[in-house]
Amino acid sequence: MAQKLKETILNPILKGNPITVLVLGICSALAVTVQLKGALVMALSVIAVTGLSSLVCSLLRNTIPNRVRIIVQLVVVAMMVILVDQILKAGEGTYAIDKQLSVYIGLIITNCIVMGRIEAFALGNKPIPSLLDGIANGLGYGLILVIVAFFRELLGSGTLFGFRVLPEAYVPNNLVILPPFALILLGCIIWVHRAIDKDLQEN
């Protein structure tokens, strides 16, 4: 049991990472990784949404009519996303970041990781493992987001969390700021990930 729980938590972060292995949630990974602060808030929001949606759907799993299960899941996920957005807008410290992330918080609804985990895991498992699975997948997603944002903010603006790290003489690279570079960076991360983990290599 403990072994299974450990796997539930570690697998989505490493071997089954939603971005680098399953290649889900790429859209937002390109859009919100220009600055670390935004990426971090986005990651936390996704963790909250995946965790709570999985928990609720798992609690309801025996009552949901099979023919409308996707619709019911969608309603639950949409509710969580709106809640997260409302809370971010209400906090004095998070208001500015919510403005910066603009539509991307709302677009968590369309993030395949959320619905994917509900379909694949929460509907067939007990609430607590489902909650952990959701959180772990959010973490796996967030980890990649933060890594990409680290390089993009450093090379694109010469700053980290808004503080200047590189000297003023460094000319910020505009390509890094544009979404295509995030795709290149993601490709590199997937490459490194596969080089380290032999199990992921295809023959």
Next chain:
Amino acid sequence: MNTNNNVYTVIYTAIVVVIVAAVLAFVASKLGPAQDANAKAETLRQMMSAAGIKSTEELYAAKNAEILQLYADNIEEAYTIGLDGEKNGELSISQDKIELVSKLKPQHKAILAEGDATLPVYIFKGGIAVIPIYGAGLWGPVWGYIAFCPDCYTIAGAFFDHESETPGLGAKIKDEAWFREKFIGKTVEWGETPAFRLEKNVEATGATNAVDAITGATMTSKGLNEALNIWFKAYEKHFGLGAFFNMLEGLSEAETVNDNEEE
């Protein structure tokens, strides 16, 4: 229980939707006031940053309550004008009657349609007049606040914001202090079209009514340029007249000085 039954399915979905709607309505009504306070404080920060009451960093570091207090301490009066330049209403300067950025969109439409506009003018201590501007950027709306010195044509400060311009490119209109600082001391040529320009090589030509556009953000700069011109045109009669009277006053003062010298 048969969960595939039609009646069950309909009742189930109805209940889920009602519960979700109730939860969201409850949360929205609970968090509404806090969100409103944030939006108001944000508007005031932008206005006061343009008016130069405090530095932008200080304004963004301050708590909402401090921002409201600062506004109450510095605002003198606020009114609205029509496109004819005449005053057509008073605006409350009390803290709970702050016009949000969302009010600018209908005004923008009114200006374009040459209809009944109520364009706000905020007068801060020292005679600094702050006006908003609004327009379309590349991905969404861009807006800002421009502060004028008491002479009615010298820009005392500016602040720009946007909904979703590209970070690192178009977003520089907000993020980079040097961009808004470039507006300080520039003058608006009331009566000319365009009264103010965002263009290339301004530093080389030394134009006083123009500011360098942002490299790599052509569309955002274009949108901002258009927003500035549409709104300046709308305020032209009001401020242009003010500037004219100020000029007359300046001339007559100069004459008195001359008269004194002759004596």
